[in-house]
Amino acid sequence: xxxxxxxGRHFEVRPGETVLDALLAGGVDAPHSCRSGHCRTCLARVVxxxxxxGSQVGLKDAWRxxxxxxxxxxxxxxxLVIAPVGGLGLEVGATITxxxxxxxxxxxxxxxxxxxxxxxxxxxxxxxxGDGLARSYSTANVPDRDPFLELHVxxxxxxxxxxxxxxxxxxxxxxxxRGPDGECFYVADRTTEPLLLVGAGTGLAPLWxxxxxALRRGHTGxxxxxxxxxxxxxxxxxEELRELTREHGNFEYVGSVLRGEPEAGIExxxxxxxxxxxFPSLRGWRVYLxxxxxxxxxxxxxxxxxxxxxxxxxxxxFVGRPTRAA
Amino acid sequence: MYTGYMNSGRAPLENHVTSLYxxxxxxxxxxxxxxxxxxxMLTDDRVxxxxxxxxxxxxxxxxxxxxxxxxxxxxxxxxxxMRAGHAHLxxxxxxxxxxxxxxxxxxxxxxxxxxxxxxxEAVAAIANSVRDDVLGRPAATPARRG
Numbered sequence: 001x002x003x004x005x006x007x008g009r010h011f012e013v014r015p016g017e018t019v020l021d022a023l024l025a026g027g028v029d030a031p032h033s034c035r036s037g038h039c040r041t042c043l044a045r046v047v048x049x050x051x052x053x054g055s056q057v058g059l060k061d062a063w064r065x066x067x068x069x070x071x072x073x074x075x076x077x078x079x080l081v082i083a084p085v086g087g088l089g090l091e092v093g094a095t096i097t098x099x100x101x102x103x104x105x106x107x108x109x110x111x112x113x114x115x116x117x118x119x120x121x122x123x124x125x126x127x128x129x130g131d132g133l134a135r136s137y138s139t140a141n142v143p144d145r146d147p148f149l150e151l152h153v154x155x156x157x158x159x160x161x162x163x164x165x166x167x168x169x170x171x172x173x174x175x176x177x178r179g180p181d182g183e184c185f186y187v188a189d190r191t192t193e194p195l196l197l198v199g200a201g202t203g204l205a206p207l208w209x210x211x212x213x214a215l216r217r218g219h220t221g222x223x224x225x226x227x228x229x230x231x232x233x234x235x236x237x238x239e240e241l242r243e244l245t246r247e248h249g250n251f252e253y254v255g256s257v258l259r260g261e262p263e264a265g266i267e268x269x270x271x272x273x274x275x276x277x278x279f280p281s282l283r284g285w286r287v288y289l290x291x292x293x294x295x296x297x298x299x300x301x302x303x304x305x306x307x308x309x310x311x312x313x314x315x316x317x318f319v320g321r322p323t324r325a326a
Numbered sequence: 327m328y329t330g331y332m333n334s335g336r337a338p339l340e341n342h343v344t345s346l347y348x349x350x351x352x353x354x355x356x357x358x359x360x361x362x363x364x365x366x367m368l369t370d371d372r373v374x375x376x377x378x379x380x381x382x383x384x385x386x387x388x389x390x391x392x393x394x395x396x397x398x399x400x401x402x403x404x405x406x407x408m409r410a411g412h413a414h415l416x417x418x419x420x421x422x423x424x425x426x427x428x429x430x431x432x433x434x435x436x437x438x439x440x441x442x443x444x445x446x447e448a449v450a451a452i453a454n455s456v457r458d459d460v461l462g463r464p465a466a467t468p469a470r471r472g
Contacts, residue, residue: 035402037353038391057353300382305368309361310386
């Protein structure tokens, strides 16, 4: 008999019984559907206790690292504390240390946190202003390397949060950070395999974090980062990325713009065409896709058809993060 | 390439004492199969339009459930699920020809994985058994109790 804790409630799991069985028997309206480990409706996170064998079958590596399990296939081997997937968020206070323009429509915001936030570089967090205004942004740095948290904020005409961040110097301003969430982070279990990082606009933020994390953890496989923008002035961190290319023989940066004059290191044309031409086969590649939903969903299908396994596609569509003023 | 079927150390059983799902090696084999299967479907103009705008991860999870069922593995799908899950596609013109295409790709996927003819036929028969539910028709042979 194993003890199970879920949202502060306590249950007992009989030998051979699954966590889902115990929750349902205990009157919890736990989400579930196929009860066979396929549909993923019953995903939850193991917060404490050891992850039972067979409870993560078929899940992406990033999800495994986050402790996600299929509760319909989770037969406890120890006492377990389980949380709903959506309910991971903690909130920590933070102090903004700088706000700097990286491009015409991108502001880099750095802040120090009152307490460490358990997050992986590239996951997203929610920034909460004193008056409660909240917006989600991807983290752009590796937390255990830097003493600060970095976000890249797209400046939207008339945007409440981005307008505030892009306005006056906010050093010293108090905010809160909630989170983290998302699957866009580096998983260090296959260090020799190639990584393709593709993003547009501030989709560069998580990719920048993933690239730095991968290189720092000794990834030896090829790493190609493709950053897209409408015009060359929308590309940012260009010098830093070129520097990374000079420092690491396995790192490659490609700027991709829809229109403009030809320039070294920058390709002109649709980003999906560039990917198709350069990477006709993505079999064996791990692919990260970040940015606006239309691009991410379109590319996800295309890289899958080019041979990447769905388990190796880490997508972060910036849903609910407007790309233009309403 | 997935080789569990060949490495199982057993000759393929023609009488289905164990399910194809078990003999293929369970979940990892279905994961391999579902990607081959879904790539085939997405690149086939006869059926690709039904997948326009669908979530790739969600769709892969559903297809995995379907393949597991077709391979005789553990599942909890009911005729009602099949009807509800495809009603919006039937409204968009899903018909017998499309079900035939699905069964064709299912067979081609299995052959690509090195599965033999009798098993391919058995899988096609299971897939065929949900045809009426998928297409929202009354069952050809009413279920009888007893």
